[in-house]
Amino acid sequence: MAHLKKNTRGAVPGLAVHFERKTDHHTNKDIDVSKTYLNQDLMTDGSDMISRFNDRLSDVYCMKRDDVKALATWIVTLPEELAEASYEQQEAFFEETKHFLDERYGKENTMAAVVHYDETTPHLHYAFVPVVFDAKKERYKVSAKQVLTRHDLQTFHDDLDQDLKKVLPFYEKGVLNNKTLPFENxxxxxxxxxxxxxxxxxxxxxxxxxxxxxxxxxxxxxxxxxxxxxxxxxxxxxxxxxxxxxxxxxxxxxxxxxxxxxxxxxxxxxxxxxxxxxxxxxxxxxxxxxxxxxxxxxxxxxxxxxxxx
Structure with a gap:
């Protein structure tokens, strides 16, 4: 299952706290802090989400409006067929999912990629800045509208399924029949x-x-x-x-x-x-x-x- 959400700059600090578990006082009662050590940060640059976000916005143009969707987040949940799989297979599923998302939206735009194993079902939080090239002004700019088009959303699940089935021999059934559901968690x-x-x-x-x-x-x-x-x-x-x-x-x-x-x-x-x-x-x-x-x-x-x- 995968779910997309578009976020304003004002939402980024709160998302960073949740993704990177920067507090022990969680409003989400499903978080089991005794399992938080199992969570996996798939970013390897040694930085953090807010620093990456600020650095990327300094490199591209972004309108100075509070309602601009400057960060998009995908939540990709571990399929039921892999619930009893080994940790290594689950890890491979999330790592290949991140690789697919990096290729689709640009690795340079990736702000966070964290796997949570301390909630009800393991899932990946993937955050990125939606960036396109503005040919008229010859610069890169933030535009969720141009990146996250209807075509992108309608083809997302099929494309992810095909990639995972091609790379992972143990992956067979797919990710929730092309549906993007309107649930936050x-x-x-x-x-x-x-x-x-x-x-x-x-x-x-x-x-x-x-x-x-x-x-x-x-x-x-x-x-x-x-x-x-x-x-x-x-x-x-x-x-x-x-x-x-x-x-x-x-x-x-x-x-x-x-x-x-x-x-x-x-x-x-x-x-x-x-x-x-x-x-x-x-x-x-x-x-x-x-x-x-x-x-x-x-x-x-x-x-x-x-x-x-």
Whole structure:
């Protein structure tokens, strides 16, 4: 899994504290300080992130505005297939990932590359200044817009996968199916995993209620088809939303809210009494339309996620 974020100059000191573990007082409760010694700094120049950042900005042009995205950060998480791999293989994965990022964005622009083994899942923090050459003014300048284009984001995961598979013989499955997810850290992912799991359990109960209601209402064949179609769309919707990440399910926050609405309407439909069988069928049709709209919206997640930030 990989996640990109664009940052202003004002965010750099805080990022440096987190990446380089410059404090023992962490707001992230997932950090196990007893394992911090396992963390690995892949930069070998003996400097630090802030010094590198200041030095690079002195060499290139950067607009003097507070909202300029002067630093970009990738978080690349160890794939599930390597969770039980040897330390040497995990180390090779992160070192080759850094090499790929250096080649893509310029080694001279790399400000930090730190592997954290003291959190829930090992991951690489890679920070770089997005620099391009300004042909008109014949100078290098900072431009996240020109470096981190839609094409760059849409091709990132495929390119990283191909590089890792070519270099690492033990690497097979890849990095999360071309998705760039809008989560800041593993803790945030877990939060939505837990909520989605609860919703899936709730949905199972709703589906069981639908089955019982079909027998109770003794509805016509046409109404039975409507219920079956609604059930099928629920299954399709679940499959479309879920992705296997560390053996867990991932859902985007916007879809989570939409899914809650769908469940509420479905439960309302299944609680109709026998005297309101016609109304039940009508409610199921409305849910079917909501599911269709939600599925269509889900198709836009890849582009909207890739262009966020």
């Amino acid at each position: 593993v803790a945030e992912i877990k939060k939505y995993n837990d909520q989605f799991k609860a919703l899936k359990d709730e949905l199972t109960n709703v589906e069981e209620n639908i089955s019982a209601k079909k027998a109770l209402l003794k509805i016509t064949n046409q109404e039975l088809d409507e219920v079956d179609l609604a059930e099928k769309q629920i299954d399709d919707f679940k499959q479309a939303l879920s992705k296997n990440l560390f053996g867990k399910t991932v859902i985007k926050p916007d879809d989570l809210d939409r899914f809650k609405t769908v469940l509420a309407n479905m439960k309302k439909a299944t609680l109709q009494s026998q005297r309101n069988a016609e109304q039940t069928s009508h409610e199921l049709s409305k849910v079917k339309e909501q599911l269709a709209d939600a599925k269509a919206e889900h198709q836009n997640l890849k582009i909207s996620s890739a262009t966020s930030g």
